[in-house]
Structures are given as C-alpha cells and as structure tokens.
Amino acid sequence: MSTVSFKNISKIFDDGTLAVTAFDLDIADGELMVLVGPSGCGKTTLLRMLAGLETVSSGELLIDGRVVNPLPPQQRDIAMVFQNYALYPHMTVRRNLEFPLRMMKLGKDERRQRVSEVAGLLGLTALLERKPRELSGGQRQRVAMGRAIVREPKVFLMDEPLSNLDARLRLQIRGEIAALQRRMRTTTLYVTHDQVEAMTLGDRVAVIDQGRLQQVDEPQNLYAHPANIFVARFIGSPGMNIFRTELHPTEDRGLAIDWGRQRLPLHAGQAHALRKYLGKTLYAGLRPEAIHYPDAPDVEATIVVKIESIEALGHESLLYFGYEGRMEETRGDLSPDNNMVSPLMVARLAGTPDAGAGESLRLGLALKQLYFFDAEGSAIC
Amino acid sequence: MKRWRINGAIYLGLMVLALVFIAPILLMVAGSLKPDARVLIEAGSWRALLPDSVSLQNYGDVFSRVDFTSYLLNSLWITGCVVVLGLIVNAMAGYAFARMQWRGRDLLFGLVLMILIIPLEAIAVPLFYQVTLWGWRDTYVVQIVPFIANAFSIYLFHTYFLGLPRELEEAARIDGAGVLRTFVSIIVPNARPAFASVAILTFLTQWGAFLWPLMVTSGEAVRPLPLGIAAFYTLPPLQWGDIFAFGVMMVAPVLLLFLVFQKWFVRGVAATGVKG
Numbered sequence: 001m002s003t004v005s006f007k008n009i010s011k012i013f014d015d016g017t018l019a020v021t022a023f024d025l026d027i028a029d030g031e032l033m034v035l036v037g038p039s040g041c042g043k044t045t046l047l048r049m050l051a052g053l054e055t056v057s058s059g060e061l062l063i064d065g066r067v068v069n070p071l072p073p074q075q076r077d078i079a080m081v082f083q084n085y086a087l088y089p090h091m092t093v094r095r096n097l098e099f100p101l102r103m104m105k106l107g108k109d110e111r112r113q114r115v116s117e118v119a120g121l122l123g124l125t126a127l128l129e130r131k132p133r134e135l136s137g138g139q140r141q142r143v144a145m146g147r148a149i150v151r152e153p154k155v156f157l158m159d160e161p162l163s164n165l166d167a168r169l170r171l172q173i174r175g176e177i178a179a180l181q182r183r184m185r186t187t188t189l190y191v192t193h194d195q196v197e198a199m200t201l202g203d204r205v206a207v208i209d210q211g212r213l214q215q216v217d218e219p220q221n222l223y224a225h226p227a228n229i230f231v232a233r234f235i236g237s238p239g240m241n242i243f244r245t246e247l248h249p250t251e252d253r254g255l256a257i258d259w260g261r262q263r264l265p266l267h268a269g270q271a272h273a274l275r276k277y278l279g280k281t282l283y284a285g286l287r288p289e290a291i292h293y294p295d296a297p298d299v300e301a302t303i304v305v306k307i308e309s310i311e312a313l314g315h316e317s318l319l320y321f322g323y324e325g326r327m328e329e330t331r332g333d334l335s336p337d338n339n340m341v342s343p344l345m346v347a348r349l350a351g352t353p354d355a356g357a358g359e360s361l362r363l364g365l366a367l368k369q370l371y372f373f374d375a376e377g378s379a380i381c
Numbered sequence: 382m383k384r385w386r387i388n389g390a391i392y393l394g395l396m397v398l399a400l401v402f403i404a405p406i407l408l409m410v411a412g413s414l415k416p417d418a419r420v421l422i423e424a425g426s427w428r429a430l431l432p433d434s435v436s437l438q439n440y441g442d443v444f445s446r447v448d449f450t451s452y453l454l455n456s457l458w459i460t461g462c463v464v465v466l467g468l469i470v471n472a473m474a475g476y477a478f479a480r481m482q483w484r485g486r487d488l489l490f491g492l493v494l495m496i497l498i499i500p501l502e503a504i505a506v507p508l509f510y511q512v513t514l515w516g517w518r519d520t521y522v523v524q525i526v527p528f529i530a531n532a533f534s535i536y537l538f539h540t541y542f543l544g545l546p547r548e549l550e551e552a553a554r555i556d557g558a559g560v561l562r563t564f565v566s567i568i569v570p571n572a573r574p575a576f577a578s579v580a581i582l583t584f585l586t587q588w589g590a591f592l593w594p595l596m597v598t599s600g601e602a603v604r605p606l607p608l609g610i611a612a613f614y615t616l617p618p619l620q621w622g623d624i625f626a627f628g629v630m631m632v633a634p635v636l637l638l639f640l641v642f643q644k645w646f647v648r649g650v651a652a653t654g655v656k657g
Binding site for chain 1: 548553554555556
C-alpha cells in the first residue's frame with residue numbers, strides 16, 4: 001500500500017520534444033488512478049517516468065513520500081503490465097510468474113506457493129506449463145497481470161493493457177481488473193486512450209492533453225463538470241457538442257444565445273453567470289444526451305437540423321447533423337477556433353429516427369443542460 | 382505444355398548446378414574410401430564419384446603417417462575457444478551498442494563497422510610484430526586472442542538485438558533484474574538464432590584459418606588441421622586416397638555442426654538480414 005506523487009514533473013526528450021509540462025498529481029493509497037488522453041499526450045511518458053524507464057527532466061517523483069527520481073526500476077518496488085504483455089517467450093507461464101520472485105531471491109517453497117495462489121486467482125493453474133505462444137490474447141493478458149501481482153508491489157502500473165484484445169474480451173478483462181484491484185487495493189496507475197475504459201475503471205481519472213494535466217476528478221464529476229472544452233469533448237461517448245455563440249439581451253432583461261440563425265433563451269441562473277461575457281467570444285456546449293425528440297419532457301426549445309448521417313446502434317441512434325450557418329463555421333479549417341468547436345453536432349436518440357441522411361428533422365434541446373466556456377476554453381458554468 | 386518444358390529446363394539446370402557444387406565433395410568422400418591405386422585411374426570418369434570397393438584403409442593410413450589427432454585437437458581447442466569466448470565478448474559488445482546509452486557509443490560503433498572492411502592480410506604483419514614482442518609465437522593464445530573480438534559478429538548481434546522487443550528488457554528491469562541478469566536470462570535465450578549464426582560463421586572461419594597459423598607457429602605441437610593437411614600433401618609418397626581421407630575428417634566436424642544448428646542458423650541469418 002502506497003501513495004504516489006508527481007511534483008511539477010516535466011519531460012523534454014533529447015530531440016527537444018516537450019512531452020510533459022509542470023505535471024502535478026497525487027495518488028492516494030489504494031487508489032486506481034487512470035491517466036487518459038489522446039495519443040501522444042504524454043500519459044505513457046508519465047507512466048514510464050514513474051517506472052524508472054524514462055528519466056525525469058525536472059520535478060520530483062515520490063512513492064510513499066520518498067523521492068525515487070534517481071532509483072533504477074528494480075529499486076522502486078513497482079510492477080508493470082505492458083501494452084504487448086512483454087511475457088518472456090522462452091519461459092513457461094510458471095517461470096514467467098516466478099521470475100520476479102527469483103529476482104527477490106525468495107525460497108523455492110515460497111515461490112511455488114505464491115505462483116500457485118496467483119495462478120488460482122487468475123485461472124491460470126491449468127496453463128502453468130505452457131509457453132506464451134501457446135496462449136490466447138486474454139490468457140497472455142492474465143499472465144502479465146499475474147506477473148505483476150505475484151510480487152505484491154507497492155504500485156501497479158498498467159500501460160494500455162487491454163488495447164490488444166478484441167471488444168468482447170476487453171470488456172471481460174476490464175471487469176476482472178476492476179474486481180482484482182478492489183480486492184487487493186494496491187495503488188494503481190492505469191494509462192489508456194479509451195475514455196470509456198477510464199470512466200469505468202478509475203476511482204479518479206486524470207485527463208491529459210499536450211503534456212498538461214487538464215482535470216483530475218471522479219469519473220462522474222468529469223462528465224458533469226468538465227473544467228474546459230478539451231475535457232468536455234474528450235469525456236463522454238460521443239463527447240460534448242461545442243459551438244461558438246454570442247450573448248444577446250432579451251426584452252425580459254434575460255439573455256439568449258445564437259444557435260445558427262435561431263435564438264435560444266437562457267435560464268436566469270445561466271444569464272446571471274454569463275452577463276459579464278456580453279459582447280465577448282463564448283463557447284456553448286451540449287451533450288448528445290441533452291438533444292432529444294421534440295416531445296421529450298425536458299425539452300425547452302426545438303430546432304430543425306439537416307441530417308448528415310445516422311449510426312443506428314439498435315436501442316439508440318447517433319444522429320450527426322449540421323444547422324444553417326454551421327457549415328460555414330466549421331468546414332475547411334477556416335475558423336480560427338476550429339479545434340474548439342465540433343465539426344458536426346451529434347444527438348443520442350432512442351430507437352431509430354424516421355428520417356434519413358440529407359433530410360431535415362426537428363429536435364428538442366434541454367437548455368438547462370447547456371455548458372458555457374470562455375474564449376480560452378475554460379468552463380464558466 | 383510450354384510451361385512444363387520451361388519448368389523441366391529450369392529443374393534440369395538446377396540439378397546440373399547442384400551436381401557441380403556437390404561433385405568435389407562426392408569425389409573426396411568416394412576417393413577416401415577407395416584403394417589409393419584406383420583414385421587416379423578413375424579420376425576422369427563418373428566412377429570417381431562412386432566408391433566401388435569400400436575400404437577404410439586410407440583413414441588408417443592418415444593416422445599412421447601423421448599425428449592427425451594432435452592437429453584435430455589443436456583445431457578443436459583453438460576454434461572452440463574462439464567460438465565460445467567470441468560469443469560472450471561479441472554478444473555483450475553488440476548488446477552494449479544496441480541497447481545501452483553511453484558517451485561515444487555511436488562513434489565507437491562506427492569504428493567497429495569500419496573494421497569490417499579491413500581484411501586480416503592487411504594487418505597481419507603489424508599484428509605479427511606485436512605478438513612477437515609479447516612472446517606469444519608458437520602458442521595457442523596467439524591463435525585465439527586476436528580473433529575473439531570480431532567486428533562482423535558484433536554487427537550481427539547488434540542487428541539482432543535491435544529487433545528484440547524493448548519491452549522484454551524493460552519488464553525484466555522492473556521485475557528486479559540488473560543489466561547482466563537481463564542479458565543472461567532474457568536476451569540470450571531469445572537470441573539463439575543470432576548465437577547459432579555467429580557460432581557457425583566463426584567456426585567456419587577459424588576452422589579453415591591458414592595464413593595466420595602459418596605465420597605465428599613453427600612447431601607441429603600447436604598447429605591446426607589446415608596446416609596439417611598442407612604438410613600432409615607434401616609428405617612423400619603422394620597418396621590421393623590418404624589426402625581425401627584427411628580432407629573428409631577435416632570437413633566432417635563442420636558439416637556436423639551445420640546439421641545440428643541449421644534451423645537456428647537459417648533463422649538467425651534471415652532475422653539479421655545478413656548473407657552467410
């Protein structure tokens with residue numbers, strides 16, 4: 001059981017690439033912390049720095065309050081599950097599981113006992129004499145987990161351990177990892193680019209972009225209270241729809257925003273928080289789950305959209321659409337804020353809509369669920 | 382029909398080519414089993430390739446005319462030492478060049494690559510002076526030490542190690558293994574094809590070494606087989622059957638080694654992209 005702290009960590013590679021910038025994060029004892037972000041955001045570099053496989057350019061890494069920057073991997077008392085498992089191909093499953101115990105110079109009896117316990121826990125008992133090449137992807141994954149567990153380390157590190165598995169197996173192993181971690185309560189740092197994996201596994205989730213920590217919070221809070229546009233768009237599947245808008249005073253001393261050529265009135269609370277942004281650039285966000293059929297109960301305004309495409313998932317559909325003026329706003333990378341706004345809006349609708357691509361459809365908006373971000377992309381309300 | 386003819390012609394051509402390569406070996410083996418008098422008589426006909434009356438007399442003659450065992454043991458000892466020590470030294474050097482970070486690594490590796498193009502003949506004379514100064518002449522050491530570190534072997538190991546997944550080493554380090562333990566327990570067992578290739582190539586080179594042993598040895602006590610067969614060739618009376626028998630016994634260990642390690646050797650050569 002251990003704590004982990006990243007204190008103002010930066011990493012600059014030899015070629016000058018800035019991979020991580022001033023990164024701070026504290027992981028509590030027994031916590032499963034997920035680092036999530038797009039490819040190349042620096043999450044794996046952070047994990048590798050904690051493992052001792054990459055040097056730290058500046059800042060301090062602490063395990064259990066002890067600075068580990070100068071320590072080689074073997075002295076950090078950590079275990080790691082690699083993306084491609086990194087099982088030793090010439091060793092049987094038993095020897096793979098035993099290897100870290102041999103390095104710890106444990107006696108034969110204790111090694112045998114620990115291997116047998118872990119094999120039982122992970123359902124590997126019947127596979128102990130097989131070589132990795134004789135195992136399926138899921139079985140290899142379990143052996144990799146077993147090799148990490150058997151040492152009873154202070155910290156588990158997992159680098160996208162599910163990314164080589166097919167969808168069904170990924171779901172199954174994800175559940176097994178969660179159950180295992182709950183049972184062992186070993187402090188775990190888990191890296192993934194899959195936000196669904198992050199949300200379902202993490203006690204807390206740290207969202208990273210371009211080497212910087214964007215937000216760290218419990219999964220539900222990340223979804224409900226994103227700190228900025230990046231988190232809003234990254235968390236959720238699909239992510240939040242973002243559009244640029246302007247505020248307009250209404251006759252009843254309230255405020256309204258533009259949605260294409262349509263004007264949508266804001267609630268009093270929203271108007272109060274946004275009044276100082278009158279005349280300034282503003283971004284609004286609406287989750288796909290807040291766009292409904294017009295007759296849904298919490299709909300406060302309706303719009304007509306032109307359907308670009310529909311992804312029918314059976315029990316629900318993802319409907320991609322633009323609206324008048326929207327195309328000019330987002331197409332062709334002409335807009336300077338194009339990385340802020342969503343190229344196409346998306347709605348998550350029950351069943352399958354009665355219209356197809358190219359047709360128009362009336363949709364309802366739950367305006368209470370609008371989010372607002374300032375010109376820099378930080379959340380306002 | 383046309384296709385069949387083309388294929389037939391190709392196969393015929395390949396068979397002739399194979400025969401050209403295999404004929405000297407057949408001639409040697411067959412000749413070694415014949416009475417000496419028949420070897421030259423049949424040399425011009427296809428019967429030279431077939432041992433019509435098998436006899437091991439020539440093999441016995443070799444042992445009675447020269448101290449073959451001494452030559453053989455010398456060759457085995459010298460070649461064995463060069464192969465074993467070479468595998469250790471060159472594999473470690475290749476690993477250091479491929480995986481470890483240290484100042485001057487790339488410069489030094491460049492120099493190693495440059496050594497690849499320098500033949501032994503070019504440095505034989507200065508090397509000869511050096512070993513003479515050290516008093517190494519007429520010893521096993523002089524035939525072993527200069528050939529342990531080998532640029533080609535280092536290059537071959539380096540190429541192979543680069544192809545091994547880096548995660549294996551990282552996993553071993555995290556599991557608690559130091560550099561040497563990682564090398565011995567993880568890298569070496571996964572680089573068997575490279576070891577087999579280097580072993581065979583080194584064995585072949587060393588087994589047939591002639592010029593250097595000729596320069597640095599004068600007594601028969603430490604001389605290897607190639608010098609032995611050269612001396613045997615000039616030993617009157619000239620007996621072709623005996624010479625062939627000597628040749629067969631000299632080539633046999635090489636063939637045996639190749640047969641045992643053939644699978645790994647082919648894999649190693651394929652994996653490193655090196656032509657044997």
